[in-house]
Amino acid sequence: MAELTRRRLLGGGAAALGVVGLGAAGIGRVTARDEDPGIVGFHGTHQAGIETEPQAFASFVALDLLPGTDRRALVGVLKVWAQDAYRLTTGTGGLGDTEPELAQDPANLTVTVGFGPGVFGPAVFASADAEKVRPEWLRPLPAFGIDRLEDRWSGGDLMLQVCADDPVTVAHAVRTLTRTVRSQVSVRWVQRGFRHAPGTRPEGASMRNLMGQVDGTVNPAAGSTEFQGRVWNPGSPPWLAGGSSLVLRRIRMELDTWDELDRPARELTVGRTLSNGAPLTGTAEHDDPDFDAVDRYGIPVIPPESHMARARPRNADEQFLRRGYNYDDADGAGLLFAAYQADVDRQFVPVQQRLADHDALNPWITPIGSAVFAIPSGFGAGGYPGETLFEG
Amino acid sequence: MKKTKFLAFAAIAAAALAAAGCGSEDPATAADSIVVSSAWTKAAESGMTGAFAELENTGDHAVQIVSVSSPVSSRTELHEMAPAADGAMAMREMDGGLTVAAGSRHSLAPGGDHLMLMDLIEPVTPGTDIEFTLTFSDGSSIDFTSQVRDFAGARENYVPNAEEGANHGG
Numbered sequence: 001m002a003e004l005t006r007r008r009l010l011g012g013g014a015a016a017l018g019v020v021g022l023g024a025a026g027i028g029r030v031t032a033r034d035e036d037p038g039i040v041g042f043h044g045t046h047q048a049g050i051e052t053e054p055q056a057f058a059s060f061v062a063l064d065l066l067p068g069t070d071r072r073a074l075v076g077v078l079k080v081w082a083q084d085a086y087r088l089t090t091g092t093g094g095l096g097d098t099e100p101e102l103a104q105d106p107a108n109l110t111v112t113v114g115f116g117p118g119v120f121g122p123a124v125f126a127s128a129d130a131e132k133v134r135p136e137w138l139r140p141l142p143a144f145g146i147d148r149l150e151d152r153w154s155g156g157d158l159m160l161q162v163c164a165d166d167p168v169t170v171a172h173a174v175r176t177l178t179r180t181v182r183s184q185v186s187v188r189w190v191q192r193g194f195r196h197a198p199g200t201r202p203e204g205a206s207m208r209n210l211m212g213q214v215d216g217t218v219n220p221a222a223g224s225t226e227f228q229g230r231v232w233n234p235g236s237p238p239w240l241a242g243g244s245s246l247v248l249r250r251i252r253m254e255l256d257t258w259d260e261l262d263r264p265a266r267e268l269t270v271g272r273t274l275s276n277g278a279p280l281t282g283t284a285e286h287d288d289p290d291f292d293a294v295d296r297y298g299i300p301v302i303p304p305e306s307h308m309a310r311a312r313p314r315n316a317d318e319q320f321l322r323r324g325y326n327y328d329d330a331d332g333a334g335l336l337f338a339a340y341q342a343d344v345d346r347q348f349v350p351v352q353q354r355l356a357d358h359d360a361l362n363p364w365i366t367p368i369g370s371a372v373f374a375i376p377s378g379f380g381a382g383g384y385p386g387e388t389l390f391e392g
Numbered sequence: 393m394k395k396t397k398f399l400a401f402a403a404i405a406a407a408a409l410a411a412a413g414c415g416s417e418d419p420a421t422a423a424d425s426i427v428v429s430s431a432w433t434k435a436a437e438s439g440m441t442g443a444f445a446e447l448e449n450t451g452d453h454a455v456q457i458v459s460v461s462s463p464v465s466s467r468t469e470l471h472e473m474a475p476a477a478d479g480a481m482a483m484r485e486m487d488g489g490l491t492v493a494a495g496s497r498h499s500l501a502p503g504g505d506h507l508m509l510m511d512l513i514e515p516v517t518p519g520t521d522i523e524f525t526l527t528f529s530d531g532s533s534i535d536f537t538s539q540v541r542d543f544a545g546a547r548e549n550y551v552p553n554a555e556e557g558a559n560h561g562g
Contacts, residue, residue, distance in 0.1 A: 072517075077518060
């Protein structure tokens with residue numbers, strides 16, 4: 001009798017209203033959206049977008065201070081970002097937003113602000129003061145032999161990392177956050193990345209990169225003490241307590257030559273299976289690799305020069321969070337390799353140096369962009385990123 | 393800032409009850425009824441610039457804003473958009489102030505009614521807070537803060553009451 005059609009449920013009228021409670025579960029996506037508005041908390045101890053489950057789409061935007069942008073003007077930019085990013089993450093347009101309809105679905109939007117070396121330049125800090133507050137590791141990475149860096153993907157005074165599960169939301173947030181401060185900063189580069197679309201893979205599953213490999217298996221778990229220790233800065237320098245650092249490397253994949261490799265060779269290059277990312281000595285992705293295992297000829301099952309064996313931490317310091325994104329464009333495809341750590345020099349550089357020195361994967365990957373940013377701690381309502389630096 | 397929103401509600405409710413019984417006066421001022429939110433000002437180096445906000449009259453009487461002031465401008469006006477002599481829309485000072493009906497919202501937005509800083513004393517740059525004071529017909533007033541940002545729009549042609557033409561907002 002009570003045949004609940006979608007038309008009837010969505011239509012007006014008292015009868016329809018009366019049965020909505022029964023039929024709501026059948027509306028599926030609409031119901032899910034109502035239950036999950038897609039809002040990631042913005043204010044807090046840490047900036048969102050690092051310990052946050054990676055959203056499907058990202059834009060990393062580097063900006064440079066324009067001539068004449070001094071400390072006061074920079075603080076103004078950061079305050080505008082704090083205000084509008086908060087509004088956007090809650091589904092409200094930015095102040096004066098001319099397209100507020102594009103902000104209605106926040107889709108788990110996060111906005112994470114980073115400081116490049118230029119924030120500690122003479123326009124903002126007297127050099128003696130800069131020495132006291134600039135993190136030692138905040139400078140371009142050492143030159144690695146494998147690098148073929150291009151200016152158009154490297155450096156930057158400021159960084160906005162904008163992530164969401166809807167690319168329209170990302171685009172609108174980037175537009176809003178850049179046009180409202182365009183008298184003070186200019187966009188240096190934009191790097192867009194993507195993962196699997198929301199809902200296509202089990203929650204928490206590692207992504208696949210465009211070489212087909214399971215990527216990001218070894219990562220500290222959100223909320224763990226390991227994450228706290230590896231990623232969040234303990235207060236060195238003091239203003240950065242609760243902050244972090246981002247190393248963003250644009251790594252081009254040489255897919256035309258990678259195509260020449262057969263599947264067994266591809267697996268030996270990385271040290272993991274392609275089917276599920278298990279180490280060649282195991283059966284499941286998260287199995288511990290056995291680097292001592294040898295085959296019947298005495299040859300290591302996981303080649304010592306494989307990417308996994310070379311990347312393996314040699315001490316407890318050499319671990320960090322990877323939260324990268326795929327990219328592809330007219331120039332090719334690759335990975336926006338995004339690493340977050342408390343201390344770049346102590347945690348990231350030794351691993352990158354070892355891989356640059358020798359890694360079986362190197363013939364097929366080429367770093368073409370590189371940038372390092374300090375990620376200030378989180379802040380509360382009325383605060384802004386870096387307030388502990390500028391008000392401290 | 394108005395700090396008496398809840399008190400104002402209570403006063404209005406009490407007044408409504410009293411009015412039903414014996415017709416006594418509503419003691420709430422116009423300022424008690426108005427909530428200002430989402431206020432912002434368009435960045436400018438000098439001259440004129442616009443400011444915008446959402447106004448909500450939470451009371452049950454219409455309120456009339458008769459003037460506006462800000463420490464960053466020697467003169468600040470309430471403006472509206474209206475057809476000029478050539479038929480194009482232009483802004484002009486409101487005649488008789490701005491009325492917000494009881495229980496309604498009124499947007500001060502580019503292309504519509506707005507506040508106009510007529511003569512900036514100093515540049516207004518993105519991220520800075522600009523104070524405004526709205527004064528109502530009953531003499532009450534409220535202060536609010538607006539955040540400055542770069543904005544490409546709000547380039548309305550300005551038609552002063554006199555003949556002198558000018559553009560603002562560049």
